[in-house]
Amino acid sequence: MTHALLLTLVILAADGAGDAASVPAGDRAQSPGSTSPLEADNYAIRLAAKGPYSVGRQGAVIVTVNARKGFHVNAGFPVTFKPEGSVGLELAAQRLKVTADRKTLCEGSTEDACAAEYSVPVTPARRGSVKLAGTFSFSVCTSRTCVIKKVQIALPLQVD
DSSP: OHHHHHHSOEEEEEOTTOOEEEOOGGGOOSSTTSEEEEEOSSEEEEEEEEOOBOTTSOEEEEEEEEEOTTOEEOTTSOOEEEEOSOBSEEOSOSSEEOOEEEEEEOTTOSSOEEEEEEEEEEEEOSSEEEEEEEEEEEEEEOSSOEEEEEEEEEEEEEEO
């Protein structure tokens, strides 16, 4: 049971009031290569390990933001990842600016993306189990309002 818990993807989200909510057990992935969603009213986030990972070689974790209910991903917002609590990984900076590697346009739009995929670069410093953890900041908008989110994410990774 402990081994399964180590492999479980854990995502915590902090809303504007600072309350944290965890992903329901049924939504958690059971292996390092799988994904797990984080649902909210106007967005969903999915993390995915992009392995295999090797010591000293840069790899990535993919963070996908899906806008919902009339929202789109804010292309003008400076999306960042701030490492906090990562274990066994080297990260390039105290705050990483990440850009969308891939976008999916909203239906009927030539500009607004309803989904955007971001790569967070990681370099494993040791073999075995390591963990990427920190704050992922992004924004989603409608034609009338924008919402800025800071989401706590964590993903265990296995390094060969």
